[in-house]
Amino acid sequence: DAETPGYTFLRRAGYVxxxxxxxxxxxxxxxxxxxxxxxxxxxMLATWEAAEVAVSSFAPSVTEELLALARHALHSYRDIPxxxxxxxxxxxxxxxxxxxxxxxxxRVGLExxxxxxxxxxxxxxxxxxxxxxxxxxxxxxxxALLTVRTAVAAGDGEADAFVALFPDGDETLLMCPACGDVxxxxxxTFRKPEPPAESAQPLQxxxxxxxxxxxxxxxxxxxxxxxxxxxxxxxxQPTHADEEKLVMALVRGDMDVEPQKVARAAGMxxxxxxxxxxxRAVGAEPGFASPIGIQREQAVVVVDDLxxxxxxxxxxxNEPDAHFLNVNVGRDYTPxxxxxxxAAGEGAPCAVCGAPLRLAHGLEIGRVELLGASxxxxxxxxxxxxxxxxxxxxxxxxxxxxxxxxxVLAEQHHDAHGLCLPPAVAPYDVYLVRLGHNDPDVxxxxxxxxxxxxxx
Ligand SMILES: [Zn+2]
Numbered sequence: 001d002a003e004t005p006g007y008t009f010l011r012r013a014g015y016v017x018x019x020x021x022x023x024x025x026x027x028x029x030x031x032x033x034x035x036x037x038x039x040x041x042x043x044m045l046a047t048w049e050a051a052e053v054a055v056s057s058f059a060p061s062v063t064e065e066l067l068a069l070a071r072h073a074l075h076s077y078r079d080i081p082x083x084x085x086x087x088x089x090x091x092x093x094x095x096x097x098x099x100x101x102x103x104x105x106x107r108v109g110l111e112x113x114x115x116x117x118x119x120x121x122x123x124x125x126x127x128x129x130x131x132x133x134x135x136x137x138x139x140x141x142x143x144a145l146l147t148v149r150t151a152v153a154a155g156d157g158e159a160d161a162f163v164a165l166f167p168d169g170d171e172t173l174l175m176c177p178a179c180g181d182v183x184x185x186x187x188x189t190f191r192k193p194e195p196p197a198e199s200a201q202p203l204q205x206x207x208x209x210x211x212x213x214x215x216x217x218x219x220x221x222x223x224x225x226x227x228x229x230x231x232x233x234x235x236x237q238p239t240h241a242d243e244e245k246l247v248m249a250l251v252r253g254d255m256d257v258e259p260q261k262v263a264r265a266a267g268m269x270x271x272x273x274x275x276x277x278x279x280r281a282v283g284a285e286p287g288f289a290s291p292i293g294i295q296r297e298q299a300v301v302v303v304d305d306l307x308x309x310x311x312x313x314x315x316x317x318n319e320p321d322a323h324f325l326n327v328n329v330g331r332d333y334t335p336x337x338x339x340x341x342x343a344a345g346e347g348a349p350c351a352v353c354g355a356p357l358r359l360a361h362g363l364e365i366g367r368v369e370l371l372g373a374s375x376x377x378x379x380x381x382x383x384x385x386x387x388x389x390x391x392x393x394x395x396x397x398x399x400x401x402x403x404x405x406x407x408v409l410a411e412q413h414h415d416a417h418g419l420c421l422p423p424a425v426a427p428y429d430v431y432l433v434r435l436g437h438n439d440p441d442v443x444x445x446x447x448x449x450x451x452x453x454x455x456x
Pocket of ligand 1: 176177178179180181350351352353354355
Protein backbone atom coordinates (compact mmCIF):
# COMPACT_ATOMS: atom_id res chain seq x y z
CA ASP A 1 0.00 0.00 0.00
CA ALA A 2 3.05 2.34 0.06
CA GLU A 3 2.79 4.75 -2.88
CA THR A 4 6.11 6.58 -2.67
CA PRO A 5 9.66 5.13 -2.75
CA GLY A 6 10.66 6.87 0.48
CA TYR A 7 7.75 5.38 2.41
CA THR A 8 8.35 1.96 0.84
CA PHE A 9 11.94 1.97 2.11
CA LEU A 10 11.02 3.39 5.54
CA ARG A 11 8.57 0.48 5.92
CA ARG A 12 11.04 -2.09 4.65
CA ALA A 13 13.76 -0.88 7.04
CA GLY A 14 11.34 -1.01 9.98
CA TYR A 15 11.23 2.74 10.72
CA VAL A 16 7.47 2.93 10.66
CA UNK A 17 4.33 0.75 10.71
CA UNK A 18 0.86 1.79 9.64
CA UNK A 19 -1.88 1.56 12.26
CA UNK A 20 -5.35 2.52 11.02
CA UNK A 21 -6.62 5.42 8.91
CA UNK A 22 -3.32 7.04 8.02
CA UNK A 23 -2.01 6.95 11.60
CA UNK A 24 1.55 5.65 11.88
CA UNK A 25 3.56 4.00 14.62
CA UNK A 26 7.17 5.05 15.04
CA UNK A 27 9.40 1.97 15.32
CA UNK A 28 12.87 2.10 16.99
CA UNK A 29 14.96 3.39 14.04
CA UNK A 30 12.26 5.92 13.16
CA UNK A 31 12.06 7.08 16.73
CA UNK A 32 15.84 7.49 16.91
CA UNK A 33 15.75 9.48 13.70
CA UNK A 34 13.12 11.85 15.16
CA UNK A 35 15.01 12.19 18.44
CA UNK A 36 18.16 13.17 16.52
CA UNK A 37 16.26 15.89 14.69
CA UNK A 38 14.70 17.10 17.94
CA UNK A 39 18.06 17.08 19.71
CA UNK A 40 19.59 19.22 16.97
CA UNK A 41 16.64 21.61 17.26
CA UNK A 42 16.88 21.78 21.05
CA UNK A 43 20.56 22.68 20.74
CA MET A 44 19.71 25.63 18.49
CA LEU A 45 16.73 26.66 20.65
CA ALA A 46 18.99 26.72 23.70
CA THR A 47 21.24 29.31 22.04
CA TRP A 48 18.15 31.51 21.64
CA GLU A 49 17.22 30.97 25.31
CA ALA A 50 13.87 29.52 24.29
CA ALA A 51 12.01 27.81 27.13
CA GLU A 52 10.54 24.37 26.54
CA VAL A 53 7.03 23.81 27.90
CA ALA A 54 4.37 21.14 27.46
CA VAL A 55 0.75 22.06 26.89
CA SER A 56 -2.20 19.84 26.07
CA SER A 57 -2.47 18.86 22.43
CA PHE A 58 -6.21 18.40 23.08
CA ALA A 59 -6.56 22.16 23.36
CA PRO A 60 -8.28 23.72 20.34
CA SER A 61 -5.33 26.06 19.86
CA VAL A 62 -1.85 25.30 21.10
CA THR A 63 -0.88 28.92 20.41
CA GLU A 64 -3.58 30.15 22.79
CA GLU A 65 -2.35 27.74 25.47
CA LEU A 66 1.20 29.03 25.02
CA LEU A 67 -0.05 32.62 25.19
CA ALA A 68 -1.90 31.83 28.41
CA LEU A 69 1.45 30.72 29.85
CA ALA A 70 3.06 33.89 28.55
CA ARG A 71 0.45 36.01 30.33
CA HIS A 72 1.83 34.81 33.64
CA ALA A 73 5.49 34.93 32.67
CA LEU A 74 5.57 38.42 31.20
CA HIS A 75 5.68 41.50 33.42
CA SER A 76 8.07 44.19 32.27
CA TYR A 77 10.26 45.11 29.32
CA ARG A 78 13.02 43.15 31.04
CA ASP A 79 11.09 39.93 30.23
CA ILE A 80 11.14 40.74 26.49
CA PRO A 81 11.93 39.00 24.19
CA UNK A 82 10.38 35.80 25.49
CA UNK A 83 10.50 32.51 23.58
CA UNK A 84 8.41 29.41 24.28
CA UNK A 85 8.37 26.14 22.40
CA UNK A 86 6.95 22.67 22.59
CA UNK A 87 6.98 19.51 20.53
CA UNK A 88 3.48 18.23 19.91
CA UNK A 89 1.35 16.18 17.55
CA UNK A 90 -0.99 17.98 15.16
CA UNK A 91 -3.91 16.29 13.45
CA UNK A 92 -4.57 16.73 9.75
CA UNK A 93 -7.86 16.09 7.99
CA UNK A 94 -6.34 15.35 4.58
CA UNK A 95 -4.39 12.16 5.32
CA UNK A 96 -3.10 10.01 2.48
CA UNK A 97 -2.13 6.63 3.95
CA UNK A 98 0.05 5.51 1.01
CA UNK A 99 2.40 8.47 1.54
CA UNK A 100 3.54 7.62 5.07
CA UNK A 101 4.83 10.54 7.12
CA UNK A 102 4.40 12.95 4.20
CA UNK A 103 0.62 12.89 4.65
CA UNK A 104 0.04 11.09 7.97
CA UNK A 105 -3.07 11.99 9.92
CA UNK A 106 -1.03 12.82 13.01
CA ARG A 107 2.43 14.37 12.81
CA VAL A 108 4.79 15.66 15.48
CA GLY A 109 6.31 19.07 15.03
CA LEU A 110 7.84 22.03 16.80
CA GLU A 111 5.78 25.09 17.67
CA UNK A 112 7.85 28.08 18.74
CA UNK A 113 6.56 31.51 19.74
CA UNK A 114 8.45 34.74 20.31
CA UNK A 115 6.99 37.78 22.04
CA UNK A 116 8.78 40.92 20.93
CA UNK A 117 8.56 44.53 22.09
CA UNK A 118 7.61 46.06 18.76
CA UNK A 119 7.21 45.41 15.05
CA UNK A 120 10.84 46.03 13.99
CA UNK A 121 12.02 43.50 16.59
CA UNK A 122 9.37 41.03 15.43
CA UNK A 123 10.46 41.42 11.80
CA UNK A 124 14.09 40.92 12.75
CA UNK A 125 13.13 37.76 14.67
CA UNK A 126 11.17 36.37 11.72
CA UNK A 127 14.16 37.04 9.47
CA UNK A 128 16.53 35.29 11.89
CA UNK A 129 14.28 32.25 12.04
CA UNK A 130 13.83 32.04 8.28
CA UNK A 131 17.58 32.00 7.77
CA UNK A 132 18.14 29.58 10.66
CA UNK A 133 15.51 27.04 9.51
CA UNK A 134 16.82 27.06 5.96
CA UNK A 135 20.39 26.53 7.12
CA UNK A 136 19.34 23.86 9.60
CA UNK A 137 17.20 21.97 7.06
CA UNK A 138 20.11 21.97 4.61
CA UNK A 139 22.44 20.74 7.36
CA UNK A 140 20.02 17.86 8.07
CA UNK A 141 20.09 16.96 4.36
CA UNK A 142 16.86 18.45 2.98
CA UNK A 143 17.44 19.73 -0.54
CA ALA A 144 15.39 21.80 -3.01
CA LEU A 145 13.67 23.75 -0.25
CA LEU A 146 11.98 26.98 -1.36
CA THR A 147 10.94 29.91 0.80
CA VAL A 148 7.46 30.75 -0.35
CA ARG A 149 5.05 33.57 0.49
CA THR A 150 1.85 32.08 1.89
CA ALA A 151 -1.18 32.90 4.03
CA VAL A 152 -1.18 32.68 7.84
CA ALA A 153 -3.15 29.72 9.17
CA ALA A 154 -5.88 31.97 10.60
CA GLY A 155 -6.32 35.69 11.10
CA ASP A 156 -4.07 38.51 9.96
CA GLY A 157 -0.35 38.51 9.38
CA GLU A 158 2.41 37.60 6.97
CA ALA A 159 3.79 34.12 6.47
CA ASP A 160 6.62 32.38 4.67
CA ALA A 161 6.51 28.63 4.16
CA PHE A 162 9.41 26.24 3.47
CA VAL A 163 8.25 23.98 0.68
CA ALA A 164 10.04 20.96 -0.77
CA LEU A 165 9.11 20.47 -4.41
CA PHE A 166 7.27 17.17 -4.81
CA PRO A 167 5.03 15.99 -7.66
CA ASP A 168 1.42 15.83 -6.48
CA GLY A 169 2.30 17.56 -3.18
CA ASP A 170 -0.64 19.17 -1.40
CA GLU A 171 0.70 22.73 -1.78
CA THR A 172 0.10 24.45 -5.11
CA LEU A 173 2.78 26.98 -6.01
CA LEU A 174 3.03 29.65 -8.67
CA MET A 175 6.64 30.15 -9.66
CA CYS A 176 8.19 32.69 -12.00
CA PRO A 177 10.95 31.06 -14.08
CA ALA A 178 12.33 34.52 -14.99
CA CYS A 179 12.67 36.37 -11.66
CA GLY A 180 12.28 33.48 -9.18
CA ASP A 181 9.28 34.93 -7.33
CA VAL A 182 7.23 32.14 -5.77
CA UNK A 183 4.05 32.02 -3.70
CA UNK A 184 1.32 29.57 -2.76
CA UNK A 185 -1.93 29.84 -4.68
CA UNK A 186 -3.69 31.33 -1.62
CA UNK A 187 -1.64 34.53 -1.88
CA UNK A 188 -0.13 34.48 -5.40
CA THR A 189 -0.71 37.72 -7.29
CA PHE A 190 -0.35 38.38 -11.00
CA ARG A 191 -0.29 41.35 -13.33
CA LYS A 192 -3.86 42.06 -14.35
CA PRO A 193 -4.75 43.50 -17.76
CA GLU A 194 -5.56 47.20 -18.12
CA PRO A 195 -9.34 47.71 -18.13
CA PRO A 196 -10.70 49.36 -21.30
CA ALA A 197 -10.90 53.16 -21.12
CA GLU A 198 -14.53 53.99 -21.84
CA SER A 199 -17.18 56.10 -20.14
CA ALA A 200 -20.02 54.54 -18.16
CA GLN A 201 -23.06 53.72 -20.28
CA PRO A 202 -26.67 53.64 -19.02
CA LEU A 203 -27.74 50.51 -17.14
CA GLN A 204 -29.94 48.29 -19.29
CA UNK A 205 -31.82 45.09 -18.45
CA UNK A 206 -31.85 42.46 -21.22
CA UNK A 207 -33.44 39.02 -21.57
CA UNK A 208 -30.78 36.28 -21.58
CA UNK A 209 -32.73 32.98 -21.62
CA UNK A 210 -30.88 29.92 -20.32
CA UNK A 211 -27.54 31.70 -19.84
CA UNK A 212 -26.65 30.62 -16.30
CA UNK A 213 -22.94 30.16 -17.09
CA UNK A 214 -20.35 32.73 -18.20
CA UNK A 215 -19.65 30.74 -21.41
CA UNK A 216 -23.32 30.59 -22.45
CA UNK A 217 -23.87 34.26 -21.48
CA UNK A 218 -20.83 35.47 -23.45
CA UNK A 219 -21.88 33.41 -26.49
CA UNK A 220 -25.49 34.65 -26.31
CA UNK A 221 -24.50 38.34 -26.09
CA UNK A 222 -21.52 37.89 -28.41
CA UNK A 223 -19.07 39.52 -25.95
CA UNK A 224 -15.78 38.14 -24.58
CA UNK A 225 -16.01 36.67 -21.03
CA UNK A 226 -13.74 39.54 -19.90
CA UNK A 227 -16.72 41.93 -20.38
CA UNK A 228 -18.82 39.99 -17.84
CA UNK A 229 -18.72 39.66 -14.05
CA UNK A 230 -18.70 36.21 -12.46
CA UNK A 231 -20.34 35.73 -9.06
CA UNK A 232 -19.37 32.99 -6.60
CA UNK A 233 -21.30 32.58 -3.34
CA UNK A 234 -19.86 31.34 -0.08
CA UNK A 235 -21.17 31.01 3.42
CA UNK A 236 -18.57 32.26 5.83
CA GLN A 237 -17.95 32.29 9.53
CA PRO A 238 -16.66 35.71 10.60
CA THR A 239 -13.38 35.75 12.53
CA HIS A 240 -14.87 37.53 15.53
CA ALA A 241 -18.52 36.43 15.44
CA ASP A 242 -20.46 33.17 15.56
CA GLU A 243 -23.25 33.78 13.08
CA GLU A 244 -22.61 32.71 9.49
CA LYS A 245 -22.96 35.25 6.72
CA LEU A 246 -23.39 35.03 2.96
CA VAL A 247 -20.35 36.19 1.00
CA MET A 248 -20.79 37.29 -2.60
CA ALA A 249 -17.48 37.32 -4.51
CA LEU A 250 -17.13 38.91 -7.96
CA VAL A 251 -14.30 38.46 -10.45
CA ARG A 252 -14.21 39.17 -14.15
CA GLY A 253 -15.76 36.40 -16.25
CA ASP A 254 -12.38 35.38 -17.68
CA MET A 255 -10.93 34.73 -14.21
CA ASP A 256 -11.55 32.44 -11.23
CA VAL A 257 -12.11 33.24 -7.57
CA GLU A 258 -9.42 32.20 -5.04
CA PRO A 259 -11.47 31.29 -1.92
CA GLN A 260 -8.62 31.95 0.53
CA LYS A 261 -8.20 35.49 -0.75
CA VAL A 262 -11.97 35.99 -0.37
CA ALA A 263 -11.88 34.69 3.21
CA ARG A 264 -9.12 37.12 4.16
CA ALA A 265 -10.74 40.08 2.39
CA ALA A 266 -14.14 39.36 3.99
CA GLY A 267 -12.68 38.73 7.47
CA MET A 268 -13.92 35.13 7.57
CA UNK A 269 -12.08 32.30 9.29
CA UNK A 270 -13.73 29.63 7.13
CA UNK A 271 -15.76 29.51 3.92
CA UNK A 272 -17.93 26.83 2.37
CA UNK A 273 -19.97 26.87 -0.84
CA UNK A 274 -23.36 28.52 -0.24
CA UNK A 275 -26.57 26.56 -0.88
CA UNK A 276 -29.22 27.79 -3.33
CA UNK A 277 -31.55 28.48 -0.39
CA UNK A 278 -28.93 30.66 1.28
CA UNK A 279 -28.39 32.56 -2.00
CA ARG A 280 -32.12 33.13 -2.51
CA ALA A 281 -32.55 34.21 1.12
CA VAL A 282 -30.73 37.49 0.38
CA GLY A 283 -32.75 38.10 -2.79
CA ALA A 284 -30.15 36.85 -5.28
CA GLU A 285 -30.89 34.46 -8.16
CA PRO A 286 -28.36 31.61 -8.66
CA GLY A 287 -26.88 31.76 -12.16
CA PHE A 288 -28.23 35.32 -12.70
CA ALA A 289 -26.85 37.07 -9.63
CA SER A 290 -25.23 40.43 -8.94
CA PRO A 291 -25.18 42.77 -5.93
CA ILE A 292 -27.84 44.98 -7.56
CA GLY A 293 -31.14 44.84 -5.69
CA ILE A 294 -30.21 42.22 -3.08
CA GLN A 295 -30.72 42.73 0.66
CA ARG A 296 -27.31 44.30 1.09
CA GLU A 297 -27.07 44.16 4.88
CA GLN A 298 -27.42 40.38 4.77
CA ALA A 299 -24.42 39.75 2.50
CA VAL A 300 -20.76 40.72 2.39
CA VAL A 301 -19.97 41.84 -1.17
CA VAL A 302 -16.30 41.35 -2.09
CA VAL A 303 -15.25 42.66 -5.49
CA ASP A 304 -11.97 41.99 -7.29
CA ASP A 305 -10.01 45.17 -7.91
CA LEU A 306 -10.13 44.58 -11.68
CA UNK A 307 -13.96 44.35 -11.61
CA UNK A 308 -14.07 47.63 -9.69
CA UNK A 309 -11.96 49.29 -12.43
CA UNK A 310 -13.71 47.69 -15.43
CA UNK A 311 -16.51 49.80 -16.93
CA UNK A 312 -19.78 48.49 -18.38
CA UNK A 313 -19.66 44.81 -17.36
CA UNK A 314 -22.54 42.39 -17.91
CA UNK A 315 -23.95 41.29 -14.54
CA UNK A 316 -26.96 39.30 -13.32
CA UNK A 317 -30.34 40.99 -12.77
CA ASN A 318 -31.30 38.68 -9.87
CA GLU A 319 -34.21 37.18 -11.78
CA PRO A 320 -34.18 34.09 -14.01
CA ASP A 321 -33.08 34.62 -17.62
CA ALA A 322 -32.14 38.29 -17.24
CA HIS A 323 -28.92 40.33 -17.01
CA PHE A 324 -27.93 43.96 -16.81
CA LEU A 325 -25.65 45.52 -19.42
CA ASN A 326 -23.25 48.35 -18.44
CA VAL A 327 -22.93 47.66 -14.73
CA ASN A 328 -20.45 50.02 -13.08
CA VAL A 329 -19.16 49.48 -9.58
CA GLY A 330 -19.72 52.56 -7.43
CA ARG A 331 -22.62 53.81 -9.57
CA ASP A 332 -24.82 50.70 -9.56
CA TYR A 333 -23.73 49.11 -6.30
CA THR A 334 -21.22 49.69 -3.53
CA PRO A 335 -19.05 46.75 -2.46
CA UNK A 336 -18.09 46.11 1.17
CA UNK A 337 -14.54 45.26 0.16
CA UNK A 338 -12.46 45.79 -2.98
CA UNK A 339 -9.42 43.51 -3.04
CA UNK A 340 -7.45 41.13 -5.22
CA UNK A 341 -9.50 37.91 -5.02
CA UNK A 342 -8.69 36.42 -8.43
CA ALA A 343 -6.84 33.09 -8.62
CA ALA A 344 -3.44 33.07 -10.33
CA GLY A 345 -3.12 30.18 -12.76
CA GLU A 346 -0.55 28.63 -15.09
CA GLY A 347 0.63 31.25 -17.58
CA ALA A 348 -0.67 34.30 -15.70
CA PRO A 349 1.84 37.19 -15.94
CA CYS A 350 4.22 37.48 -12.95
CA ALA A 351 3.38 40.51 -10.78
CA VAL A 352 7.08 41.38 -10.53
CA CYS A 353 8.40 40.92 -14.08
CA GLY A 354 5.47 39.91 -16.32
CA ALA A 355 6.86 36.50 -17.40
CA PRO A 356 4.28 33.65 -17.50
CA LEU A 357 3.95 31.90 -14.11
CA ARG A 358 4.31 28.14 -13.82
CA LEU A 359 2.32 25.83 -11.56
CA ALA A 360 4.28 23.50 -9.29
CA HIS A 361 3.50 21.27 -6.34
CA GLY A 362 5.29 20.72 -3.08
CA LEU A 363 5.14 19.81 0.58
CA GLU A 364 5.31 22.44 3.30
CA ILE A 365 7.67 21.32 6.05
CA GLY A 366 7.68 24.51 8.07
CA ARG A 367 6.69 28.15 8.26
CA VAL A 368 7.43 31.45 9.98
CA GLU A 369 4.47 33.73 10.72
CA LEU A 370 4.54 37.38 11.69
CA LEU A 371 1.26 37.65 13.57
CA GLY A 372 1.32 41.14 15.10
CA ALA A 373 -0.31 42.13 18.36
CA SER A 374 -3.93 41.00 17.93
CA UNK A 375 -3.58 37.43 19.30
CA UNK A 376 -1.54 38.50 22.38
CA UNK A 377 -4.02 41.32 22.97
CA UNK A 378 -7.00 38.94 22.95
CA UNK A 379 -5.11 36.59 25.28
CA UNK A 380 -4.46 39.51 27.66
CA UNK A 381 -0.68 39.37 27.30
CA UNK A 382 1.00 42.68 28.15
CA UNK A 383 4.18 44.11 29.64
CA UNK A 384 5.17 47.41 31.25
CA UNK A 385 7.52 49.58 29.23
CA UNK A 386 10.49 51.40 30.79
CA UNK A 387 8.19 54.38 31.24
CA UNK A 388 5.68 52.18 33.10
CA UNK A 389 2.94 52.07 30.49
CA UNK A 390 1.35 48.73 29.57
CA UNK A 391 1.99 47.52 26.02
CA UNK A 392 0.97 44.45 23.98
CA UNK A 393 3.91 42.48 22.58
CA UNK A 394 4.21 41.37 18.95
CA UNK A 395 3.94 37.67 18.21
CA UNK A 396 6.14 35.68 15.85
CA UNK A 397 5.34 31.99 15.41
CA UNK A 398 7.05 29.11 13.71
CA UNK A 399 5.99 25.53 13.03
CA UNK A 400 8.27 22.77 11.82
CA UNK A 401 6.63 19.51 10.70
CA UNK A 402 9.27 17.04 11.89
CA UNK A 403 7.52 13.86 10.74
CA UNK A 404 6.94 15.30 7.30
CA UNK A 405 10.58 16.35 7.16
CA UNK A 406 11.55 12.72 7.92
CA UNK A 407 9.31 11.63 5.04
CA VAL A 408 10.92 14.18 2.72
CA LEU A 409 14.42 13.03 3.77
CA ALA A 410 13.50 9.44 2.88
CA GLU A 411 12.19 10.55 -0.54
CA GLN A 412 15.35 12.54 -1.24
CA HIS A 413 17.93 10.05 0.10
CA HIS A 414 17.60 6.54 -1.27
CA ASP A 415 18.87 4.42 -4.13
CA ALA A 416 17.25 1.45 -5.84
CA HIS A 417 17.89 -0.79 -2.82
CA GLY A 418 16.95 1.32 0.15
CA LEU A 419 17.54 4.36 2.31
CA CYS A 420 20.85 6.28 2.24
CA LEU A 421 20.09 8.86 4.92
CA PRO A 422 22.55 11.69 5.65
CA PRO A 423 24.70 11.02 8.75
CA ALA A 424 23.04 13.91 10.65
CA VAL A 425 19.69 12.13 10.70
CA ALA A 426 20.53 8.43 10.34
CA PRO A 427 19.35 6.53 13.43
CA TYR A 428 22.77 4.99 13.95
CA ASP A 429 26.25 6.08 12.90
CA VAL A 430 27.32 2.45 12.48
CA TYR A 431 25.29 -0.75 12.53
CA LEU A 432 27.60 -3.63 13.28
CA VAL A 433 26.38 -7.10 12.36
CA ARG A 434 28.23 -10.22 13.48
CA LEU A 435 27.75 -13.23 11.22
CA GLY A 436 28.74 -16.68 12.42
CA HIS A 437 27.39 -16.89 15.97
CA ASN A 438 29.34 -19.99 17.01
CA ASP A 439 32.77 -18.87 15.95
CA PRO A 440 34.68 -17.51 19.00
CA ASP A 441 37.28 -15.84 16.74
CA VAL A 442 34.57 -13.86 14.94
CA UNK A 443 33.01 -12.92 18.26
CA UNK A 444 36.32 -11.69 19.65
CA UNK A 445 37.03 -9.55 16.61
CA UNK A 446 33.47 -8.19 16.59
CA UNK A 447 33.68 -7.23 20.26
CA UNK A 448 36.99 -5.54 19.63
CA UNK A 449 35.64 -3.57 16.67
CA UNK A 450 32.58 -2.58 18.74
CA UNK A 451 34.76 -1.41 21.64
CA UNK A 452 36.96 0.62 19.30
CA UNK A 453 33.91 2.25 17.68
CA UNK A 454 32.35 3.11 21.05
CA UNK A 455 35.60 4.76 22.16
CA UNK A 456 36.10 6.81 18.99
ZN1 LIG B 1 8.81 37.21 -12.43
